[in-house]
Amino acid sequence: MQHKTRALVIGGSLAGLLVGRSLANHFDHVTIVERDFYADLPAPRKGVPHSRFPHSLMLRGQQILEQFFPGLRAELVAEGAIAMDSMKEIAFLTSAGWTTRCSSDLQLFTCSRDLLDWAIRRRLAAFPNVQFLQGASVTGLLTDAEHTKIVGVSLHRHGDSNPQSPEELYADLIVDASGKASHAPQWLKAVGYEPPHETEVNAFVGYVARVYQPPANLSVDWKLLFVPTAPPQRQRGGVIFPIESDFELPERGCSGSPNTRWIVSLIGGDRDYPPTDEAGFLAFARSLPTPIVAEVIERGTPLTPIYAYYSNENRLRHYDQLSHSPAHFIVVGHAACLLNPTYGQAMTVAALEAVTLDQFLQHHSIDDLNSHTRHLQQQLAKAHHEAWMAATSADYRYRNVQGKPINAATWFTNWYWDQLMELIVDRARVYRTFMEVLHLLKPSIALFQLHILSQVVWHQLNKRSS
Numbered sequence: 001m002q003h004k005t006r007a008l009v010i011g012g013s014l015a016g017l018l019v020g021r022s023l024a025n026h027f028d029h030v031t032i033v034e035r036d037f038y039a040d041l042p043a044p045r046k047g048v049p050h051s052r053f054p055h056s057l058m059l060r061g062q063q064i065l066e067q068f069f070p071g072l073r074a075e076l077v078a079e080g081a082i083a084m085d086s087m088k089e090i091a092f093l094t095s096a097g098w099t100t101r102c103s104s105d106l107q108l109f110t111c112s113r114d115l116l117d118w119a120i121r122r123r124l125a126a127f128p129n130v131q132f133l134q135g136a137s138v139t140g141l142l143t144d145a146e147h148t149k150i151v152g153v154s155l156h157r158h159g160d161s162n163p164q165s166p167e168e169l170y171a172d173l174i175v176d177a178s179g180k181a182s183h184a185p186q187w188l189k190a191v192g193y194e195p196p197h198e199t200e201v202n203a204f205v206g207y208v209a210r211v212y213q214p215p216a217n218l219s220v221d222w223k224l225l226f227v228p229t230a231p232p233q234r235q236r237g238g239v240i241f242p243i244e245s246d247f248e249l250p251e252r253g254c255s256g257s258p259n260t261r262w263i264v265s266l267i268g269g270d271r272d273y274p275p276t277d278e279a280g281f282l283a284f285a286r287s288l289p290t291p292i293v294a295e296v297i298e299r300g301t302p303l304t305p306i307y308a309y310y311s312n313e314n315r316l317r318h319y320d321q322l323s324h325s326p327a328h329f330i331v332v333g334h335a336a337c338l339l340n341p342t343y344g345q346a347m348t349v350a351a352l353e354a355v356t357l358d359q360f361l362q363h364h365s366i367d368d369l370n371s372h373t374r375h376l377q378q379q380l381a382k383a384h385h386e387a388w389m390a391a392t393s394a395d396y397r398y399r400n401v402q403g404k405p406i407n408a409a410t411w412f413t414n415w416y417w418d419q420l421m422e423l424i425v426d427r428a429r430v431y432r433t434f435m436e437v438l439h440l441l442k443p444s445i446a447l448f449q450l451h452i453l454s455q456v457v458w459h460q461l462n463k464r465s466s
């Protein structure tokens, strides 16, 4: 009888779910092991405390989701996700002023992270070869007798009467998607492999968030408002991010419902952490270069406490560079590439990694993993490279950033970015390319095409002569 192929994913958050979707195309059985129990409706859970913060899914990520789960966008909008024209309906205050606003086909949706995960989980659960093992924590990796490959995991289920004797689960491919606190480096060490070396860039960015019922009678011409930080001059920023109405409400509506809620979030870099007490929260908002965020805090109805997330470093674990790679084991998502979340790229990176895995498995058999796992991990590293460069280059602008010293390429990138910020205030074509790069639809090299480069140069010359 032919061997049934099995894949196992550690962690059933966004990266684990999307990787699970790819694996479902290629394996007879896919098991997603998740420490938490999922709620029946969208709701925060212990393993994803960050779900209370704004989660913008970039357009590239939205495209991939739609390919993986056709019709998902429509389902989300029916559940109350907010559809918007990203060039017309987002108010974006750069250090040079508000960006130009015009109609475009760059159609975005926003919703809570809880709704997004719930909708994806619901679709994935409909795959007959995908199984969720909830309430189970992976505690280690298992190797074959020769220590040439990873063959499974040890785990314990919550409520186990004897947690000292863990269960063992075997699979042909094991994927670690257990997030920032992944224990894969320790697990590898315990079975005789070297752990990966790490690169960390930390700008000591703090993030706080609270959900509001928008104030009645407040008339605004945007659906989402974004005031990014612009270090070193401006280390504070904020966002007003629309999400669906509360699932508990009997009269919930679809997109654009009057019950749409706003997550108001404040950001501070260089250890200028936004406070979580009422007065400090408001005072921080008042220090932003637009009064609207403070006005919403004063006039809106708070629906939650103020939540803080003060640990927003970037960290790359170089699994692609291990001299002795563990075959049949890969690492994705925040477990491999942790990104400062204020740039909103990590979920899209997880989607890109899932596509990379799918493409790899289209061209390789499962036996190829004996010799090609390292190559696969290198492909995954390419999928997060652009986002890593963008996040760390931006974080290098903070005065007290910790990491390797800034090089000439990063300095130039940041200088060029400043020039673009001045151009996108009134040049729609440049703004469109900027948005396409920001949303990972195009590589950053698109910002250096001749028509943009020449405008940057002219703009510089004009500034110097005036």
Ligand SMILES: Cc1cc2nc3c(=O)[nH]c(=O)nc-3n(C[C@H](O)[C@H](O)[C@H](O)COP(=O)(O)OP(=O)(O)OC[C@H]3O[C@@H](n4cnc5c(N)ncnc54)[C@H](O)[C@@H]3O)c2cc1C
Binding pocket: 010, 011, 012, 013, 014, 015, 016, 033, 034, 035, 036, 046, 047, 048, 050, 053, 054, 055, 056, 057, 058, 136, 137, 138, 139, 177, 178, 179, 180, 182, 207, 309, 332, 333, 334, 335, 341, 342, 343, 344, 345, 346, 347, 348, 350
């Ligand atoms: C404050 C904040 C704001 C963010 N905003 C954005 C944004 O705007 N846009 C964006 O794209 N991304 C954003 N992110 C990133 C995003 O939330 C995810 O963290 C990211 O997509 C990576 O997800 P992940 O699945 O790798 O890890 P996580 O989301 O951290 O999930 C890890 C999962 O693994 C489970 N787990 C852990 N250990 C085990 C174990 N031993 N056994 C079994 N299960 C285990 C956990 O319970 C959890 O479900 C933000 C993150 C933070 C912290």
